[in-house]
Amino acid sequence: MTASSSGPSGPSGPGAPLSAQERGVLALERRSWPGPGAKERAIREELGLSPVRYYQLLNALLDDRRALEEDPVTVNRLRRVREARRGRR
Numbered sequence: 001m002t003a004s005s006s007g008p009s010g011p012s013g014p015g016a017p018l019s020a021q022e023r024g025v026l027a028l029e030r031r032s033w034p035g036p037g038a039k040e041r042a043i044r045e046e047l048g049l050s051p052v053r054y055y056q057l058l059n060a061l062l063d064d065r066r067a068l069e070e071d072p073v074t075v076n077r078l079r080r081v082r083e084a085r086r087g088r089r
Contacts, residue, residue, distance in 0.1 A: 018066050021047065025058050026071045029078060 018026075024047050033039045043054045061067040061075070062082060068075045 016066075018064075018070055021049075022057070022061060022064075022067065023070070025054065025061060026067060026074055028054075029058065030071070030074050 028039070028042060028046065031042075033042075040051045043049055043051050047054065049057070058078070059082075062079050
């Protein structure tokens with residue numbers, strides 16, 4: 001893998017569609033959660049990821065134009081949340 005093939009648009013390249021895993025991350029973010037631990041459990045069971053890796057992927061997706069095209073409502077909502085958190089720090 002070259003340095004130019006990695007980045008916000010992922011190793012597949014800027015023109016490639018989102019992977020099934022990336023779509024799964026966005027799908028999990030569209031859902032509401034009944035209580036603490038439910039989301040983390042779903043991350044492990046449905047995606048086979050640790051919560052830390054999940055949030056790393058999610059953060060990268062928020063900067064990926066393909067994710068914005070795939071699910072603009074979710075991506076824009078999460079971008080606003082991220083910016084609000086950064087503003088409080």
